[in-house]
Amino acid sequence: MERTVTYENDLNLKATELRLGLPGTDDSDKQTPSGVRSNKRTLSETTEECRSKSNSGTSDARNDDTETAPAAKAQVVGWPPIRSYRKNSFQPKKTEAEAAGIYVKVSMDGAPYLRKIDLKSYKGYPELLKALENMFKFTIGQYSEREGYNGSDYAPTYEDKDGDWMLVGDVPWEMFISSCKRLRIMKGSEARGLGSYV
Amino acid sequence: MRENRTEMSEDDERATDLGGGGAVVVEASSNKTRSFGGNGGGGLGVGIGGVVDYCPSPYPDQVLENVLENVLLFLTSRRDRNSVSLVCKSWYRAEALTRTDLFIGNCYAVSPRRAIERFQRVRSLVLKGKPRFADFSLVPPNWGAHFFPWVSAMAAAYPWLEKVHLKRMSVTDDNLTLLAHSFPGFKELVLVCCDGFSTAGLAAVAKCRQLRVLDLIDDEVIEDDVDWISCFPEPVTCLESLIFDCVESPVNFEALERLVARSPSLRRLKLNRHVNLVQLQRLMVRVPQLTHLGTGSFSTLDNPAQVDQEPDLSAFATCKSLVCLSGFRDIVPDYLSAIYPVCSRLTSLNFSYANINAEQLKSVIRYCHNLQTLWVLDSVCDEGLQAVAATCKELRELRVFPIDAREDGEAAVSEVGLLAISEGCSKLRSILYFCQQMTNAAVVAMSRNCPELMVFRLCIMGRHRPDHLTGEPMDEGFGAIVMNCKKLTRLAVSGLLSDKAFSYIGEYGKLIRTLSVAFAGDSDMGLTYVLKGCPKLQKLEIRDSPFGNSALLSGLHHYYNMRFLWMSTCKLTLEGCKEVAQRMPHLVVEVIGDRDECDTGDAIDKLYMYRSLDGPRADAPPFVMIL
Numbered sequence: 001m002e003r004t005v006t007y008e009n010d011l012n013l014k015a016t017e018l019r020l021g022l023p024g025t026d027d028s029d030k031q032t033p034s035g036v037r038s039n040k041r042t043l044s045e046t047t048e049e050c051r052s053k054s055n056s057g058t059s060d061a062r063n064d065d066t067e068t069a070p071a072a073k074a075q076v077v078g079w080p081p082i083r084s085y086r087k088n089s090f091q092p093k094k095t096e097a098e099a100a101g102i103y104v105k106v107s108m109d110g111a112p113y114l115r116k117i118d119l120k121s122y123k124g125y126p127e128l129l130k131a132l133e134n135m136f137k138f139t140i141g142q143y144s145e146r147e148g149y150n151g152s153d154y155a156p157t158y159e160d161k162d163g164d165w166m167l168v169g170d171v172p173w174e175m176f177i178s179s180c181k182r183l184r185i186m187k188g189s190e191a192r193g194l195g196s197y198v
Numbered sequence: 199m200r201e202n203r204t205e206m207s208e209d210d211e212r213a214t215d216l217g218g219g220g221a222v223v224v225e226a227s228s229n230k231t232r233s234f235g236g237n238g239g240g241g242l243g244v245g246i247g248g249v250v251d252y253c254p255s256p257y258p259d260q261v262l263e264n265v266l267e268n269v270l271l272f273l274t275s276r277r278d279r280n281s282v283s284l285v286c287k288s289w290y291r292a293e294a295l296t297r298t299d300l301f302i303g304n305c306y307a308v309s310p311r312r313a314i315e316r317f318q319r320v321r322s323l324v325l326k327g328k329p330r331f332a333d334f335s336l337v338p339p340n341w342g343a344h345f346f347p348w349v350s351a352m353a354a355a356y357p358w359l360e361k362v363h364l365k366r367m368s369v370t371d372d373n374l375t376l377l378a379h380s381f382p383g384f385k386e387l388v389l390v391c392c393d394g395f396s397t398a399g400l401a402a403v404a405k406c407r408q409l410r411v412l413d414l415i416d417d418e419v420i421e422d423d424v425d426w427i428s429c430f431p432e433p434v435t436c437l438e439s440l441i442f443d444c445v446e447s448p449v450n451f452e453a454l455e456r457l458v459a460r461s462p463s464l465r466r467l468k469l470n471r472h473v474n475l476v477q478l479q480r481l482m483v484r485v486p487q488l489t490h491l492g493t494g495s496f497s498t499l500d501n502p503a504q505v506d507q508e509p510d511l512s513a514f515a516t517c518k519s520l521v522c523l524s525g526f527r528d529i530v531p532d533y534l535s536a537i538y539p540v541c542s543r544l545t546s547l548n549f550s551y552a553n554i555n556a557e558q559l560k561s562v563i564r565y566c567h568n569l570q571t572l573w574v575l576d577s578v579c580d581e582g583l584q585a586v587a588a589t590c591k592e593l594r595e596l597r598v599f600p601i602d603a604r605e606d607g608e609a610a611v612s613e614v615g616l617l618a619i620s621e622g623c624s625k626l627r628s629i630l631y632f633c634q635q636m637t638n639a640a641v642v643a644m645s646r647n648c649p650e651l652m653v654f655r656l657c658i659m660g661r662h663r664p665d666h667l668t669g670e671p672m673d674e675g676f677g678a679i680v681m682n683c684k685k686l687t688r689l690a691v692s693g694l695l696s697d698k699a700f701s702y703i704g705e706y707g708k709l710i711r712t713l714s715v716a717f718a719g720d721s722d723m724g725l726t727y728v729l730k731g732c733p734k735l736q737k738l739e740i741r742d743s744p745f746g747n748s749a750l751l752s753g754l755h756h757y758y759n760m761r762f763l764w765m766s767t768c769k770l771t772l773e774g775c776k777e778v779a780q781r782m783p784h785l786v787v788e789v790i791g792d793r794d795e796c797d798t799g800d801a802i803d804k805l806y807m808y809r810s811l812d813g814p815r816a817d818a819p820p821f822v823m824i825l
Contacts, residue, residue, distance in 0.1 A: 078334030078741075079716065080632060080659045082603045083391075085416055085444065089527070089551055090601055 374399035468492025493525030511536030524548030541565035583615035587622025613640035641675030677702035704731025729753030747774025
């Protein structure tokens, strides 16, 4: 949903622009005399409604946007009034982790090159296995604790923090993504061998 | 001169020495000696600055002054002291000599030199700098409020300084080093919302041998690699309180453990998020006498070596004196049960960094019958607040912060929560409530159910948002608050508000000292109502509201009684501000532009004005124009 509109005085785009609000309510005409700053609004429906309602003097509440980049989300500087320390306590740590992701190499026996996937983008094993199947065009068999992956020539394995090669699916998902360093899709007799050990 | 004063201060300690024999140290320059020949009391010197004289035997009026000084030693309230100082010149001087706690609400209202000249025996200084809206990035960096002129003046004048409490000041590492070196008896440093210093400065302060309190609250501490935790005195410290949850850099945990072990007086400890639960438990067993604890990270995730080790949190149960709990960063809610044993004793609980839901809050709050202060995130929802209302009958202060601090974010708490709190917590004195939607009815209900309210701060995060059920402005709700809450001293308004709301505030808000306004009002009348109607108004901060020059001029009768006025993105022009500056010579009128330049043109964006005894400050940066 488009929430941000940037008015550029030079091009007078606002004359042709589509927006919510009653015709005739022109709440963006108050420019600063220096006129250079662009006027940003959040066009959430509620604010438009109440602007139409209380038309008189509130319409020139200018957004102080000196610190936000143009065309970014039109959050007003310093509003809501939360100290940045508090605001940042939740966002950056989250986004940092999300941006970082857990990227691991995936190799498939017989494939000419490796791929890389972000383990964090999957919610669990089924999703991960499906993604691998799509990526390398093969099918993984049915997983069982006793026998590993049954009914297929392939077995997904991973190297853990200790350098050991493990079968994908044995440990809880959270533990898996925190200990997995790389993935390898084994094929053929090796794979079958692994299954028969379990 | 100086030596005399020092000796006087030592004499003062012997409060019982009421002028018997020996060297009676007396404030010789009383009114009587100076005016019209007087009655011979007081011997020689006539000094406006308070000359000290020695007399072999006390004259009656000198005994009186001695008595006065000794009585004044017991007077601690600064408002009472201000009144005392107005009685007459000798009372003024006696009060000045006996004032040990100096409070300066605006660091630019008076120069360090003047303050030191008047109050010569200060042991404790409280100093506040930037206007509060600086917390929300409305004041450009390097605006001012530097600690340096104060610390350097005091280094010379107050050798016995023990306590410094700063709020919103710019403090550098050099300032902190100077502080540590200048005051041998230094005991307490409290920094709130300050910036400009790093862990190197902390290391300098840590070395103060008498240090009892080092509290860092919501500061921006420059990250550095200095191991300040290792700098506290050996073999034993006097530490009673160590608060460093806002320090972002990791701390040397082994050093922290040793520090805690050698601090027998430690009662308050608030850790930063680099200390995890397993480490916390090791600390807690060493300080079972803690009364205030701020946990670090309430999880074990940062501790890969112990990823499979469940922390043994029975340490909480051994802290029998815990009354205040905070921290809970990066919380793993499963571990919350660890705090159950202490809940019934808690008077203060701060979950404002803990992303917990209603159920998780309920599991804790059901034990917290004695809670007086609660800070939470709106992740607990209305349901969580209902649980609070049901259990916490002693609640005095509630703050509900938004996890998603955006205007158009998810509405997690609403009028339902506010209403529940008002119905359950009748002793409520202070509330700060962030929400996405509100109704007049709920606010009116709170005004009726909570007659003890002194602080009412409601932040409806969507600008200009009306009552979401009736579509009406929020005038009636806030009107009811000022009408019914007879003790109200602080008010913050939000939502769609017309001038009517302000007329209510002006009519009924007779005790209001602090008022915060944002995106509200229709015309100049709004501000005028307030300036004309609120005699106790001291701090007024306004942003993005359509108040112009005529409103500004309607307050001239009152500005000398105020600490400050802040108006940003309103309808003021340079003309109007200049007129105020002209007519009010003791007001400093600052027009603040963007960081690089001053405002051009007639309309101004930010006005900050305050009374001052010493005129315009000398340290104004280029983007500040003082009229």
